[in-house]
Amino acid sequence: MNLETDELVTPVRNFSQQLSSTPRGARLARLLATEQLRSWGLPLDPAAHVIAELASNAVKHGRIPGRDFLLLLYVVGDTLRIEVTDTRADRLPQPEQPTADAESGRGLTIIGALADRWGVTAGLPPRKTVWAEIDLSPAHGNPYSGATGGLPKETRR
Helix, strand or coil, rough: CCHHHCCCCCCEEEEEECCEEEEEHHHHHHHHHHHHHHCCCCCCCCCHHHHHHHHHHHHHCCCCCCCCEEEEEEEECCCEEEEEEEEECCCCCCCCCEEEEEEECCHHHHHHCCCCCEEEECCCCCCEEEEEEEEEECCCCCCCCCCCCCCHHHHHC
8 A cells, every 4th residue: 555645634624712701802803713724724705704794793793791702724635624612502603684774683594695595503502503504615617606595606706
């Protein structure tokens, strides 16, 4: 057996940062994450939008004063996984159907439209992790591959 040709070597890149559960912490999460993606040579969109929504949701819905949230990015193969862990396991994300004039309530809809997969994982009490995955390479021959977001292919760009 020739190990040089039979062994698959897939580098795993990761980044983690604990941030304050404040609007400033959410903004810093987006800024630090986009710099990390840039340093890895990865596209910033749609990941920057997903990171911003997940961090904003952690601050708005997962905040307990004095407790931080954790941002984790890692790349395995052709998948970027974004995780945000907060300390409100009792408040699980629920997609909403906001009215047209509502000023909030669209975060999970945006995440669902931009990410290829997303979900929630229970952590050690009192934590939960909301995660999203973005496939980094388009499917062969399909320039529209990625999250469907419920839109017909011809309208996604």
